[in-house]
Amino acid sequence: MKVKAQSNLEIEFEFNARAIKLPAWECQYHGIPGRKFAFDFAWPDKKVAVEINGQIWCKGGHSSGVGLIRDYEKLNLAQANGWRVFQFHSGQVHNSLDAVDFMKEVLCNGKML
Numbered sequence: 001m002k003v004k005a006q007s008n009l010e011i012e013f014e015f016n017a018r019a020i021k022l023p024a025w026e027c028q029y030h031g032i033p034g035r036k037f038a039f040d041f042a043w044p045d046k047k048v049a050v051e052i053n054g055q056i057w058c059k060g061g062h063s064s065g066v067g068l069i070r071d072y073e074k075l076n077l078a079q080a081n082g083w084r085v086f087q088f089h090s091g092q093v094h095n096s097l098d099a100v101d102f103m104k105e106v107l108c109n110g111k112m113l
Contacts, residue, residue: 004028004038006027007052007054008054009052009054009090009093010027010040010041010052012093012094013040013041013050013052013088013093013099013100014027014041016093016096016099016100017041017100017103019096019100020096020100020101020104022100022103022104022107022108023043023107023108024043025041025042025043026041026042026043026044027040027041027042028040029041029042029044029049031044031047031049031078031081031083032074032077032078032081032083033081035074035077037073037074037077037078039051039078039083039085040052043107046107047081047082047083047084048083048084048085048086048106048107049078049083049084049085049086050085050086050087050088050099050103051071051075051085051086051087051088052087052088052093053071053087053088053089054089054090084106086102086103086106088102
C-alpha cells in the first residue's frame with residue numbers, strides 16, 4: 001500500500017513534537033482492522049491518535065462533503081475500536097502551545113483536558 005506523503009502541517013507538528021520530546025509515535029498508522037484509514041500520528045499502546053486537518057477554510061479534503069463523510073466514518077470507527085482521536089487545525093499546529101503541548105498533557109500527564 002502506498003504511504004501518503006506528509007503535509008507541511010504534519011511535518012511542522014512532528015518537528016514540534018520532537019522538540020518537546022513527546023513519546024515515540026507512528027505516522028500513518030492503520031489502527032482500524034480491515035480498513036484503509038490511517039491516523040496521521042498514533043500512539044498504539046495508548047490507543048491515542050492525532051489528525052491534522054488542513055484546508056478547512058477552502059475547498060479541501062477535510063471541508064468537502066465527501067471528505068467530511070469520510071472523516072466522520074473514520075472517527076466513528078476509531079471510537080468504536082477504543083481510540084481517542086484528537087484533531088487540530090492549522091492555527092493550532094502553528095501555535096504549538098495549542099497542538100503539541102495539548103498532546104503532551106494527554107500523553108505524559110494523563111490529563112483529560
